[in-house]
Structure formats: structure tokens, C-alpha cells
Amino acid sequence: MTSTPVRRALRPSGRLLPEDTRRHHRALLLQLLFRYGPASRADLARSSGLTKVSVSDVVGDLLAEGLLTEAVATAQGRVGKPPVLVSLAEGSRQVVAVDLSADGLVSGALLNLSGDVQERRGRPLEGRRGETAQDLVHDLVRELVGLATQPVLGIGVGTPGVVDAAGVVVDAPNLGWHGTGLAEALRHEFGLPVFVANDANTAVLGEHTFGDAGDGGLMLIRVGTGVGAGLVLEGALLHGHRSAAGEVGHVVVDPDGAACACGRRGCLETVLAAPHLRERLDAEGPAGLTAVGVQVGVVLAPVVGTLNLHELVLSGPLELLDGPLLEAVDRTIRERAMPVSGEELVVRTSALGEDVVLVGAAVLVLAGQLGVS
Amino acid sequence: MTSTPVRRALRPSGRLLPEDTRRHHRALLLQLLFRYGPASRADLARSSGLTKVSVSDVVGDLLAEGLLTEAVATAQGRVGKPPVLVSLAEGSRQVVAVDLSADGLVSGALLNLSGDVQERRGRPLEGRRGETAQDLVHDLVRELVGLATQPVLGIGVGTPGVVDAAGVVVDAPNLGWHGTGLAEALRHEFGLPVFVANDANTAVLGEHTFGDAGDGGLMLIRVGTGVGAGLVLEGALLHGHRSAAGEVGHVVVDPDGAACACGRRGCLETVLAAPHLRERLDAEGPAGLTAVGVQVGVVLAPVVGTLNLHELVLSGPLELLDGPLLEAVDRTIRERAMPVSGEELVVRTSALGEDVVLVGAAVLVLAGQLGVS
Numbered sequence: 001m002t003s004t005p006v007r008r009a010l011r012p013s014g015r016l017l018p019e020d021t022r023r024h025h026r027a028l029l030l031q032l033l034f035r036y037g038p039a040s041r042a043d044l045a046r047s048s049g050l051t052k053v054s055v056s057d058v059v060g061d062l063l064a065e066g067l068l069t070e071a072v073a074t075a076q077g078r079v080g081k082p083p084v085l086v087s088l089a090e091g092s093r094q095v096v097a098v099d100l101s102a103d104g105l106v107s108g109a110l111l112n113l114s115g116d117v118q119e120r121r122g123r124p125l126e127g128r129r130g131e132t133a134q135d136l137v138h139d140l141v142r143e144l145v146g147l148a149t150q151p152v153l154g155i156g157v158g159t160p161g162v163v164d165a166a167g168v169v170v171d172a173p174n175l176g177w178h179g180t181g182l183a184e185a186l187r188h189e190f191g192l193p194v195f196v197a198n199d200a201n202t203a204v205l206g207e208h209t210f211g212d213a214g215d216g217g218l219m220l221i222r223v224g225t226g227v228g229a230g231l232v233l234e235g236a237l238l239h240g241h242r243s244a245a246g247e248v249g250h251v252v253v254d255p256d257g258a259a260c261a262c263g264r265r266g267c268l269e270t271v272l273a274a275p276h277l278r279e280r281l282d283a284e285g286p287a288g289l290t291a292v293g294v295q296v297g298v299v300l301a302p303v304v305g306t307l308n309l310h311e312l313v314l315s316g317p318l319e320l321l322d323g324p325l326l327e328a329v330d331r332t333i334r335e336r337a338m339p340v341s342g343e344e345l346v347v348r349t350s351a352l353g354e355d356v357v358l359v360g361a362a363v364l365v366l367a368g369q370l371g372v373s
Numbered sequence: 374m375t376s377t378p379v380r381r382a383l384r385p386s387g388r389l390l391p392e393d394t395r396r397h398h399r400a401l402l403l404q405l406l407f408r409y410g411p412a413s414r415a416d417l418a419r420s421s422g423l424t425k426v427s428v429s430d431v432v433g434d435l436l437a438e439g440l441l442t443e444a445v446a447t448a449q450g451r452v453g454k455p456p457v458l459v460s461l462a463e464g465s466r467q468v469v470a471v472d473l474s475a476d477g478l479v480s481g482a483l484l485n486l487s488g489d490v491q492e493r494r495g496r497p498l499e500g501r502r503g504e505t506a507q508d509l510v511h512d513l514v515r516e517l518v519g520l521a522t523q524p525v526l527g528i529g530v531g532t533p534g535v536v537d538a539a540g541v542v543v544d545a546p547n548l549g550w551h552g553t554g555l556a557e558a559l560r561h562e563f564g565l566p567v568f569v570a571n572d573a574n575t576a577v578l579g580e581h582t583f584g585d586a587g588d589g590g591l592m593l594i595r596v597g598t599g600v601g602a603g604l605v606l607e608g609a610l611l612h613g614h615r616s617a618a619g620e621v622g623h624v625v626v627d628p629d630g631a632a633c634a635c636g637r638r639g640c641l642e643t644v645l646a647a648p649h650l651r652e653r654l655d656a657e658g659p660a661g662l663t664a665v666g667v668q669v670g671v672v673l674a675p676v677v678g679t680l681n682l683h684e685l686v687l688s689g690p691l692e693l694l695d696g697p698l699l700e701a702v703d704r705t706i707r708e709r710a711m712p713v714s715g716e717e718l719v720v721r722t723s724a725l726g727e728d729v730v731l732v733g734a735a736v737l738v739l740a741g742q743l744g745v746s
Contacts (some may be wrong), residue, residue, distance in 0.1 A: 021394050218615030219679075227680060238606060240681025241589030242717060250711035251678040262711065302672045303679050305624040306592075306602060308613025338623035338635065344615060 004008075009320025016284075023049055025058050030088065033068070034113075034372035038087035040073075059086055066092045082234075090114040096144045096192075097361035098137060100159040100175065101199035102327075102354075103225050108140045109355075110147055111362040113269075113370075115210040117355060121145050129176030137182070138189055145190060153369050154193035155186055156361030158202030160226065161304040164243050167196035168172065176227075195364035199357050200246050201237055204230030206360025207313055209373050211351040216310020219303070220350065223247070223277070223316030227269040248303070249273075253295050271295055272295040278322040297332020304345060305337035315350040322349050388470050398423055398431050400744025406441070407486075407745040411460035415447075416484035434460055440463045440743075463487040466526040469565075470734035471510060474546065474572035475533040475727075476598050479506075481513045482728075483520055484735040487745075488583040490728060502549030505635055510555070511562055518563060526742050527566035529734030533599065537616050539570035547598070568647030572730050573611055573619050576723075579604030579733025580686055582746050584724040589683020593678070594621070594721065595730075596650070596689030600642040606680065607676065621676070623648075626668050644668055650693040662698040669698075670705025676719060678710035690725040695722045723732045 028048050035037060041059055045052045062068040069089045073082045082321045090113040097105040104126070110119040115182075123140050125133065136158070145152055145228040159182065161172025167183020169175075183194040198207075204220040207213050227249035231238040236244045249261050249269040257266025258276075270276060271292050280288035304312060314321045314329070337345075350356050367373040401421050406412060409420075414432055418425045435441040436705035442462045446455045461488040477499070483492040496513050498506065510530070514664060530557065534545025540556020542548075545670055547708040556567040570578075577593040580586050591605045600622035604611040611618045622642040623635050630639025631649075644665050677685060687694045687702070703720040710718075723729050740746040 023398075054502060085685045118656040219617075230681070233606060233611060234609065236607065238680065241683035243680055244681040244711070245590075246679060247681065247711045248675060248679045251675045252709040256703075299675045302676050305602070306619060306621045306676050307611065308615060308620065310614035335628075336625040338617070338620045 013279060018243070022058065025054055026062070029055065029058055030062070030067070030370050031372045032369075033086065033088045034066040034366075035079045036071075038071075038085040040083040040085055042083070044086075059301065060357065061084075069346060073143050081153050088113060090116075092150060094118070094148045094150045095153050095362040096141055096148070096155045096366045097358045097365075098140060098155070098157040099199070099355050099357040100137070100157065100201075101203075101222065101224060106136055107358060108138055108144050109358045109362075110144055110358070113153075113366065115206075115359050115362055116337045117358065119144065121147075133175050133177070134180065138186070139321070140185060141190060145192075152192055154195060154200045154365035155185065155190065156202070156364035157182060157194070157196040158199040158357040158361045158364075159196060160199050160228075162242075162244055162247075163196055163198045163201075165239070167194060167339065168244070169196070185299075190272075193369055195361075195368045197361075197364055198230070198246070200228035200230040200244075201239075202230070202360035202364060203245075203315055203356040203362070204232050204313075205237055205363040205367070205373065206223065206352055206358075207315070207350055208232040208361045209366075210359050211313075211356070213313075214310050214346075216344075219274075219300075219307075219309055220313040220315055220356075223272055223314060223321060224274055228270045231307075250301070251299055268296070268299055274317055277317075277325070289320065289323065290328045293325040293328025294332050296334050298336065300329065301333045301336035309345065311346045311348070313348055313350050315356050318349060378645075399435070400542055401433070402428065403433055403440070403743050405457065406414065406461045407743075410460040411444075412445075413458055415454040415456070427702070433726075435459075446490075461486060463489075465523060467491070467521045467523045468526050468613065468735040469514055469521070469528045470738075471513060471530040471552045471732045472572070472575075472730040472734060473510070473530065474597060474730050479509055480731060481517050481550055482731045482735075483517050484732070486526075486739065488732050488735055490731065492517065493660075494520075497698055499535075503553075506548050506550070507553065507555065507558065511559070514559060514563060518565075523529065524596075527568060527736035527738035528563065529575070530555060530559070530567070530569040531572040531730040531734045531737075532569060533572050533744055534571055534632075535603075535617055535620075536571045536574075537614075540696065541566060542569070543616070566738070566742055568734075568741045570610075570737055571601065571603070571616075571619070573601035573603040573735060574612075575603070575733035576688055577605050577619075578610055578688075578730040578736040578746065579725055579729045579731075580688070580723055581605040582731050582736045582739075584686075584729070586686075587683050587719075590680050591684045592673075592680075592682055593686040593688055594645075596645055596687060596694060597647055600645045604680075621672070624672055626672050639671070639745070647690055647693060650690075650698070659697040662693065663675045663701045666698040666701025667705050668700045670708065673702065673723070674706045674709035677706050682718060684712070684719045684721070686721055686723050688729050691722060691726075702737065 010238050045055045065146050069085045070084050070086045091137040095111045097109050106123045108121045109117045111117055121143050162170040169180040169182050171178055181182050183196045188195040200222040206309040207220050208218055221229045229246035229248045236330055250267045252266050253268050254266035258270040260270045337363050352359050386534055405420050414428050418428045441459045443457050445460045446458050468484045470482050479496045481494045482490045484490055487674050494516050497549035504699045534542040542550040542555050544554040545579045556569045559567040559579045573595040576595055578595050581591055594602045625639050626641050627639035631643040633640040
């Protein structure tokens, strides 16, 4: 250490930290409290590697903003003064979340900082497309903002289609959106931070943060009128080279298969989308779902093996996914991927059910505004 | 801003930054200079978002250590004093790199901070396994350390097998290593920082940092006596849930195919490993390589589509890989992955040729010691 005693003595004043450093420290402490629950300032210093002075300074700010609360820990046979614990004030802010992934319905909710849904509202889409569909989203957001009883931290939206980093929906054919600046328009109208992402990417964030997900690589496949996927690898959402990661729905599984909306034949979507699964179940019974599961397993084995994934989650209609289909996917992947990849692999349905996109949309806001996920 | 003028006036003293912040700033500035070349202190402040005071402080340290040099920029019709540019002193340190991926040979090199090979040495393995193979690696490292004319920044090793984060080779059957603490033993013997990684992971880092790689997702497939892969996604090496990412060699491509060393049938390795490619070429001519390329493309299309990869690089014997095989891989992936995934995809061989693992081993050290890659 080359710092002089005089300089060191000045550090307790706290405000000496540059702004970029403060932002980093703030996100670090919020993330620790979000992930591991209440902690004393000394615990936080140990876990974060920051000095006690830095911790006290940042915690002071967060208490003043109401984002943290503090309470004296209940004594548990300890000697000495019980420690003061700080914790994230889950009810201190609310998040507006919108899910555009359902067929013909725009769903919305208000959630607290723990991802609990507190209010739900919805609007039937009734064939609206383009600007009128956008107007409907604005109506729904306006209603939810009006219902809020706490400051709104931001607005999160999960939408079908490719979405770029600025929240522009590059292409969502079902909604008639092409180069639609959804985030910017909402930001302009409501003056709140807005985060927009692809619905499958949103869902995997929801599952990662508030589902039963572990710490390993996670892939979530959304099965609805279409098929998409989202991946969280090494703790972070994968975006891909052109924001198109997770587009597994249009990988060909059978070159002689049914015609796909994309113009080719036999894409994964032609066998795994919910309407096709229903037809298959009606025509062939459970054996039809098993056959689909084998096809899905063959396509996913290289992905699971290459990424050494920990969890593969199917999200969508449970009566179609949970049972013969899931079992066949699981078995086929284990047969076709390396033992080390298959051994600890978990193949399951989503713990959050159909709320997974709404909860994920809230995570977009938590991550963007507080740095937690 | 709630900071008082008195407190703010103290910031220029520099040494007030906590150690964790200094480390972060140091890595940030080194990375900017490594990636984008010489820059003035003012440029560095703009690009990094750090204050000019923080930049001057950290740059001062790095100049004192000899890691940076400074020079007055040549005037280019500018008005006023020409700026002083600082740059990474590529010759100020050397790195010892070891490549254990070749059949029967341990290769080593001394490289500078720009990844240029300055000295090469090698040792025939001559059937050595276990401890005697480890002794041979130590001999080679000793020779290279002795050849160094600058301080050695560290030792990097690319080895076959699964390697954990502590540099323990969990399992490398060809070398008879199981739970072998390669990094720890080298660290103990030479008193230098040591970084050990799987050879395909090492290779993809070399390609990413010093090859012709772009900024998008990169997958490199090493074809030798075995087949392995490494991935750099969103700028970082993918490790996977059990440090086994990239183990695509044992994904089944043909359940009725040839028996594989892993005990199953028809793994990718049974069709793509170099000895099999040679047999195929001898027996069937170029058509045999095309047939292999189609099989490889079918297995990789879901990976490329799911990850929205930018580049797929084949590394190994060019006379086998570059031609009908590469073309068939490229064509098959485009036929089977979504257009948005295929459009900007580049399928090519490695720009670094057979040096890719040595160069990657140097990158392990640069990343670990300087935070650059």
C-alpha cells in the first residue's frame, strides 16, 4: 500500500467514491440481498469484498430511498448485541409486466420486488394488429400504472418475435409489428423505464430468477402456437449474434415433414407447436406424443451436449407436455448425449406455469433498474 | 450530488480508490489498449467512463511496471500540442504456452503479449503417461522459462480432457491423468501463475483473441485423434454445468454407426476424427468427405440455430477439413437452421492453423493476469 495515513483517514467520508463505482457497489449489494436474503453490514462486506465503509455508505443511500429496511435480528442464544440486519423491501416498489405471448390475449400484472403477482388485468386482442395492437398495450399499461400503490420501478414486456437491445420489435408477424419501437413509445407515454424482450427469453429469465432453477445452464422451450426457446448460460441471458438466440423452432427435424409457415418443410415447430400436439394426441393417443418427444430429443441432444446444460424446461400446455412427451425427450437426450452431459441433466416443466412470461417481464425490470436477477 | 466541495477536491490524490476498484479499472484500461491500440489518457477516460484522474493514476502505475509505454503522437496537421499516446508494451513480458493436444507430442512456446510465437520447443511423448508425462511437461516448461528474456507473466496449458476451474485435469485417458493437479504442481515448481484448460476451449480462446474472429458467438471444433469443441458466447468462454461444455464429440449421429471408445455407437467422433476421415477419403474419395460433412451439419444445425452463432470454425488437418467437408457442413446447416441464423453465419477453418492451442494457452495467461482477451 502506497497510500498515506492522511489519505486513508479520509475514506470514511464515503462520498469520495466516483459515480461508476457507486453504481457497481449498489448493484452488488442489492444482488446479494436479493439472492441470499437479510444480512448485516458486516456480512455484506465479507460477501462482497467491499470495505465496511463502502457498504455502510451505499446501504445508507438505499435505506433513505426505501429500497432496504433494517431490523434487529431476534436473539438466538448469542452473546452480545444482536446484529442489525438489512433486507430488500419487497413491497417498496411495484413493477408493471405485460405478456404478449398468448394467442389472442394481452395479459398484464403488477408485481412486487419478489416477483409476486399482486394485480392482474387483460385485454382480448380481437384481431388487432400494428398500431391498434400497440394502443391496446398502452391502455393495459395505463390501467396497471393507475392501480399501483407504490412507486413503479418500470415496465417489462415479453413479446413474440425478434427484439433488439433497444426494445425495437424487429419482426413479430402475428402482431403485424416490423421495426416497431415498443420500448421507446411506452417510455415516451409513461415516463418510466421500459424493457422489452422476446417472450421465450423473458420466460427463461423468470424461470431462472423465480422458478426452481439451479445455477447451471438453463434452456426453456415455450410451446404455444409457435415454438421458441430462451437460454441462461453462466448466469446470463444469451442474446446471440443478431438477437436471435433460441430460434430452435425453425430447425428442420424432418426434411420430408409438413410445410412450415417459414416456407420450409419439417421445422421443429411443425411437430411441437400446441395445435399439432393436440392433433397428434387425438389421432394416435399418447404414442403420438412419445413419437414427438423422440424427435425433439434428437434435435436437442447436440445442444444439451455442446452446452453441458443443467436444466431443460418445457413451458406450455401441461396436458400435452407433461407425461409421454417429456419422458421421451428426457430418454432420447440421455441416449444421444455424452454421459457427463446427461448425468446431472434435469428435464422438467416450468415451476411458474403460465405466469412465467409475466414474472420474467418483471425480472427484466429488476435486472435493468436494480442490477438483480 | 450530495458530496461537498471539500470532499470532491480531495479526489485528485488518486490513491483513495479501494483495491478492488483499482483492479477493475486496471483491467478495463489494459483491455481497451489491448483491443483498440494506442490511446491518449483523455481517449481512455472517454472510452472507459472513468474520470481522468482515475485514468492518470492507473496509467501511472502501469508505466512504472513497464506494461505500458508512452510516446508523443506524430502530428497530422493538428492545431496545438500533439497528444501523448500510451500503448501496451508487447515485448515487456513473455508467456510460456504448452499444447498437449497433438498425438505423441508435447509442444511449447514463448510468446509476447501480442500472441506472437518467439521460441518453440517440443518433446516426443513416446508413450509416457501419468506422472512421467507430467515430468515431461515440467522439463519443457523449465527449458522455456530458461529461454525467457523478459519477466514471465505466467504459464498456460491446453490439454485434452475435462479440466476444472482450479486447473485439475479431471479425466484425460490418453495421458493417463485422472484428478491430476497439473496447475498446482507447475505453480509449486516454478512459482509462476498457471492456467490450465481443455484444449478445445483453449483453441477457441486463441481464435477469438488472435484469429480472424468477429464479435458474435464462435464455436471451434478441434478435429484430431478425437473431436472436441469450444465456445465463446457473448465474449466469454462457455464452461458448462460440469466444466464439460463443447463435448459434442460424443453426441450420437448414427445409432447404428461404428462402436465408439465411450461404449456407445455412432458418436460424432466415429465419423469426424482425423483417422476416420483419412479412411473415408481413401475408400470413397471426396464424396466420402461430403457425406461426413452432411452428417456434421445435421448435428450442428440445432446448435447454430439455438445459439444464433456468428462463426463456426473447423480446426485440424486442412487437407481433410478444407474442401468438400467444409462445404457440406456449411450447406447443410443453411438448409436446416432458420434463415436469420444462417444468413450471417461464417463457416471456415482456423486462421491460426496448428498454433491455435499454443496461442490460446497464452490467452489464458493474458486473461488471468491482465484481464485482457
